[in-house]
Amino acid sequence: MASSSIRETRYRVDGMDCASCAAKIDTAVRRVAGVEDVTVSVTVGTLTVLHADGGDVGPAIVKKVGSLGYGLAPLSVVPEPDPAQLDDHACCGHDHGNHALHSHGHGHAHSHDGPSGSPTNTVSISASQPAGSYGAAPWWQTTKGRLTIACGIAIAAAYGIGKLMPATEPWVFTLAMLVGLLPIARRAVMAARFGTPFSIEMLMTVAAAGAVVIGAGEEAAMVVFLFLIGELLEGVAAGKARASIQALSALVPKSALIEMDGKMVEVPAESLSVGAVILVRPGDRLPADGIVVAGDSSVDEAPVTGESTPVLKEAGDGVFAGTVNGEGALRVRVTAAAADNTIARVIRLVEEAQEMKAPTERFIDRFSRYYTPAVVLVAALVAIVPPLLFGGLWQDWIYKGLALLLIGCPCALVISTPAAIAASLSAGARRGLLIKGGAVLETIGKITAVAFDKTGTLTEGKPKLTDVIGFDRRESEVIAHAAALGQVSSHPLAQAILARAESDGLTLPAVEGAKALGGRGMSGSVGNTALFLGSPQAAGARAPLTGEQQARIEALQGEGKTVSVLLANGAVAGALAVRDEPRADAVKGVKALTEAGLRVVMLTGDNRRTAGAIADRLGGIEVRAELLPEDKQRIIGELKAEGFAVAKVGDGINDAPALAAADVGIAIGSGTDVALEAADAASLHARVADIDAMIKLSRATLRNIYQNITAALGLKAVFLVTTIAGVTGLWPAILADTGATVLVTMNALRLLRLPEK
DSSP: OOOOSEEEEEEEEESOOSHHHHHHHHHHHHTSTTEEEEEEETTTTEEEEEEETTSOOHHHHHHHHHHTTOEEEEOOEEOOOOGGGOOTTOOOOOOOOSOOOOOSSOOOOSOOBOTTSOBOBOOEEOTTOOTTGGGGSOGGGSHHHHHHHHHHHHHHHHHHHHHHOGGGHHHHHHHHHHHHHHHHHHHHHHHHHTTOTTOHHHHHHHHHHHHHHTTOHHHHHHHHHHHHHHHHHHHHHHHHHHHHHHHHHTTSOSEEEEEETTEEEEEEGGGOOTTOEEEEOTTOBOSSOEEEEEOOEEEEOHHHHOOOSOEEEOTTOEEOTTOEEOSSOEEEEEOSOGGGSHHHHHHHHHHTTTTSOOHHHHHHHHHHHHHHHHHHHHHHHHHHHHHHHHOOOHHHHHHHHHHHHHHTOOHHHHHHHHHHHHHHHHHHHHTTEEEOSHHHHHHHTTOOEEEEEIIIIIBOSOOEEEEEEESSSOHHHHHHHHHHHHTTOOOHHHHHHHHHHHHTTOOOOOOEEEEEETTTEEEEEETTEEEEEEOHHHHHHHSOOOHHHHHHHHHHHHTTOEEEEEEETTEEEEEEEEEOOBOTTHHHHHHHHHHTTOEEEEEOSSOHHHHHHHHHHTTOOEEEOSOOHHHHHHHHHHHHHTTOOEEEEEOSGGGHHHHHHSSEEEEETTSOHHHHHHOSEEESSOOTHHHHHHHHHHHHHHHHHHHHHHHHHHHHHHHHHHHHTTSOOHHHHHIIIIIHHHHHHHHHHGGGGOOOO
C-alpha cells in the first residue's frame, strides 16, 4: 500500500480493567500532538491511535499513559507480503516493525480511512503474539497485586504497633494508608492534568485525606486497602473476559506442513499464501481456511462453529482454520491468508464490540459524564449545608460527604453494557454466530420480521439437474451451452448444470463476453451464437414461449422444480429443470421463529409454483416470488414502513442490496464474500435455526444489561441514602463502587456459559 498521511498504530495496555480506565487513557492520548483519533478497547486491552505519518508520537503516548499507571507496549507486526514475490509454495519472511494494526494473532488486510479521508498504512500482526497475554500472570505478580499486598502488610504492622504503642496509632495508620494512597494520588494528579479531574483515584484521594484530617486514619487506611482489593478483583474479572477471546486465537496452530522440493517442510502458519497446498495429518488442527484437494476425513468443527457432530470432508469441500482433523490425512489448498481466515474474522468481530457501541451503551456513556460531577456536588453540599444552616456537627457531615465521594465513580455503570456485549459476542462466536458489534447485537433482539432468501438459505443450495428439454437442439448441446454460461456464476443453479456437464463428460465450448445479469440470468456468445440463460419470465421477455413450451415448463414447476430457459440467437433452444431440497433444520428453524411471534417471509427470484411447493414443506410461510434484487430491497422497505424491525437472511450476491437495506442483514456461512461484507451478522453453521439462536442470545444479553444497570444504580442509590442517614460509612461506600463493578462484570460473564444449541 502506498504511503499516506495518516498511520494507525496499536498498543497493548496492561492494567486497564474498566471503562473508567479507558476513558482516562482516551482523554490523555487525544492531547498528544499529532494524534488524530483514538480507540480504546477494554475487552481486549488495546489502544488504537490514528496519527500523522512521519511524526514519532510513540514515546509521548507511552510516557503519558505510563504516568496514569498503565503499562503500554506496541504490538509486534509483520508487513503484508507482496503476492508478486510469492509462489504457491512460498513462505513469507517476517520483518517486525514498530507499529501494530491488530491484536490476538491476526492482521487486517482492510484499509482504514483517516479523518482527512486518506487511507492509513496497514500491516499484519504476528500470530505468535496475541494481545492480552499479559493477563496470564498470577495476580500476586502484577503491579496491583504487589501494591495490595504491601498495603495489607503495612496495615497489619500498624495494628501491631498501635497495640504496643497506642499513642502512635494515628500516625502509623496514616503511614500505612500512604503506602497504598501515594500511587493512587499520583495517578489522580496525572489524570487531572490530562483532562479527567473526576476520576475514581481523585475521589479516593480526597476521601482518604479528608478522613485523616477528621481523625479517622484507621478507617482511611482500611478504605484504601479495600479499594486496592476491589481494583485487583476488577483485573481478575477483566482477565476472565479476555481469556475467552485469547482462547479463539489459540485455536490456530503456529505451524503447517507444506510440500517444497518434494519434501514436507514445517513453516509458520502465518506465512501460508493463498493457493499453497498443505498436509493436515490425523489429529492435527487445520492451520488455514481452505478446500480439500485430496483425501477424506471427519473434521471436528466444534471449536469454530459449535457443531457437535464431526463433518465428513472430501475433495472439493471447504474447511475452517482451527478445526480438528479426524482419522484421515487431508491435502488442503489454502483459500485465505492468516489475516482473513475464519478465526481472524471471528476475533475481529469480538474486538470491534467496543468500537461499535450499542445505543444503550452510548446513553450510559453520556449519562456518566454528568453523574460523577453531580455526585461530587451532592457530597460537597452534604458536608457543608447541614453544619452551616442546621447546626450539624462538622465532623459527622464531612465524614458523610467523604463517603458519598466514593459512591460517585461510575465504573460499574459504565462497564455494565460493554462487559455484557463482549461476553455475548464471544459466546456467539464460539457457537458459529458472528455478530458485528454491540449495536447489531442489540437490534437483533428487537426483530419482529424475518425475510429469507430461498436458494442456499432455506434450501440446501445444492440443487441437482433433473430434467433437460431440447426444443430445437440436442439435450447435450443445451447442457453444454448452459454450462459454458454457468462458469461465470457462483449461483447454486449454475453449479448444478456444470456438475451435470462434468458427469456427462461434455466438452464445454469457449464462451465470449459471458456475464451474470443480477437476478435475471446469464448471457454470452459461443462462436456466432448469442446465448441467454434465465428464468422463464426473463427468457419470455426476450423470446415469446409457445403454448406447448409454456405447458411443459409449468408441469416441471408444479413438481417443485426450478426451470431455466436457454435462448440461442433470440430463439428458445431448451429448458433445464433442477430441484433443491429444504435444509434439514429449516422446518424446525422456521417453526421456532413463528412460535416466537415473528413474521416469516420467503423472498425469491424463483417462480411462484416452485416457491410455493418449498413453502408448503416448510410450514406454509409467506411467499413473495419472481423477484429481482431491487424487488427484494423494495419489499424490505415496505415491511419497515409497516412498523416491522426486519432481519434479512441470504447467501448470494443478489441478496446484498436487501441485506444492506434491512435493520439487520444476516449472511449464511456458505454465502459469497459480497453477502458477508454487506451483512451485519453471519452463521457459520449455515443453519436456519441459527437465526432463532441469534435472537435468543440478543435478548439474553439485553436482560443481562438491564440487570447490570439496575445493580449498579441500585447499590449506589441504597448506599447514598444509608450514608446520608448515618447507617453506613466509608467502608461500605467503597464496596458500593468496586463491589458493584466486580458484580456486574461477573454477571456479564454468565453469558459465556449459555447452553449450546
